[in-house]
Amino acid sequence: MSTSNHPTFEKILRPHMDRLYRLAWRLTGRKAEAEDLFQELLIRAYGKLDDLVNIDAPGSWLSRVMYNLFIDEQRRFARRRMHTVEEGELSGDGLAGLPGADDPARDHEQWQRFERLAAALSQLSDDHRVIVLLHDTEGYKLDEIHVLMDIPVGTVKSRLHRARARLREILDKDGTFFEQGAC
Amino acid sequence: MQDDSEITALLKDYPMPAANAAYFDQALVRATHEGSRRQRNRWVMTGFGSAIAAGLALWLIGGFFLTAPNLPETDTPGVPGITMTLAEPQTVNFVFASNTPLVGATLTIMLPEGVELVGFPGQREISWQTSLTAGRNLLPLRLIALSPMGGEVMATLEHMDRARTFRVRVDVI
Structure with missing residues (x-):
């Protein structure tokens, strides 16, 4: 219907x-x-x-x-x-409203990693953040991003590379990966 | 970390809330209603521009309202007030309460001389489109007083052919 x-x-x-x-x-x-x-x-x-x-x-x-x-x-x-937010979301970081975010059964450690990832993503420029999320999270192909953002494929590639490098730098610094590594 | 494998694995699983079918249904209905309204308005405004614009002002009715709790009233009845310290940013929370969701509303903030929105130097009027959920919606505005004059901050919410204005008196010490 x-x-x-x-x-x-x-x-x-x-x-x-x-x-x-x-x-x-x-x-x-x-x-x-x-x-x-x-x-x-x-x-x-x-x-x-x-x-x-x-x-x-x-x-x-x-x-x-x-x-x-x-x-x-x-x-x-x-x-x-400057944005309008629903009450209770004032301190939200985009993950707070997800189903199961406060579920004790959820993998707490993995959730913390996502929260750190969200914080790291927020430190990227809009271009870098969007490209890395579309490519690595949503599975967009380089060519799709090229069409969407109207930038050459080579530029998409270089920005993707730089965005990952910056994320790695931030997350390595805050220990997100070291905590998980085999010591 | 030696390569990007860990970071791409983390990104691959990075979650986001899924919208449900009911939300999509509502969005489609709103789109057809609002789209039709804009098409009508475009036609009407093309033909009757200024006459209709003047007429719209007469249709300011209730249906949504604005409140700013926890602010003391000033000498002007009904106008709440805040006191700011010169050159120190301060966040003022505006509460927009609505009994129904408002999609595609326009919010306009008008600032007095000497009061600015942090990040928007020199701008006295700032306007953007937003949507409100049913219930209370908070808009935190980070203000800074650059002169001791003070004045009134006005927030006007317009939706379809309705509008309401809320005023806050700013005193600077």
């Missing part, structure tokens, strides 16, 4: 929604901002429905629009420095 009042729109969008939501989350790093970005994309897409029905690969097109919305937002308002 169609949930929106436009079944064509839903038919085009629905298969891509999970991947787009994940992209929004990886770009912004916070639930409220990810939902804003995701919603704005859908609204823009609805306004371009006549074009959208004729696009062969709507997923790529939608991803590109979302990325551009994200960049526009960053440029206009430097929004990450």
Whole structure:
């Protein structure tokens, strides 16, 4: 059953929604901002429905629009420095709201590593953070990132390399890996 | 660590919350409603621009409201106040309460002369789009007073054809 009042729109969008939501989350790093970005994309897409029905690969097109919305937002308002957050999320780091975050049965050590990773990621530039998350976490290919961000593949590769190196430097320094290593 | 294998393994498993099907359903419905509204507005504004803009101001009704708890009222009834120390950043939490989720709302902060938002030097008016959840939403604003004049900080929340403005009196010592 169609949930929106436009079944064509839903038919085009629905298969891509999970991947787009994940992209929004990886770009912004916070639930409220990810939902804003995701919603704005859908609204823009609805306004371009006549074009959208004729696009062969709507997923790529939608991803590109979302990325551009994200960049526009960053440029206009430097929004990450000032955001609306739900109560209880004021000190949140993006992992706090995950199911099982407070589950004592969860692998506490692994969770701590993720928290350190989140802190390390926050120290990267937006470009480096986005590239490393899309490639190493979401499994985007270099060529997909090249299309999404409109930068040469060689630049994607070099930024990925530098982002990993910087993460390694931060995480080695705070002992994230040494604690796990075989001593 | 000798190579990137550990770090890529950690990144590969880096979690994020999954959105559920109900959220996607709601997002689709909101998109069609808001998308239609923007299309209508674009058409209307093209044809009747200024006349409609003036008419919108008459439709400021309730439905969402703004509060700032724990701030003492000033001499002006209903206007809470804070006291800042010159040149010392201070965080002021604005609470936006809404009985329904507000998607695509516009929030505008207007600052008096001599009070700035940290990170936005020289900007007296800052505006951006955001969404509010049902219930209370907190907006921490990090302010700094650069002169002893003080004044009023105004936060205006606009959603569709509704708007509310909240004022906070800033005194500087």
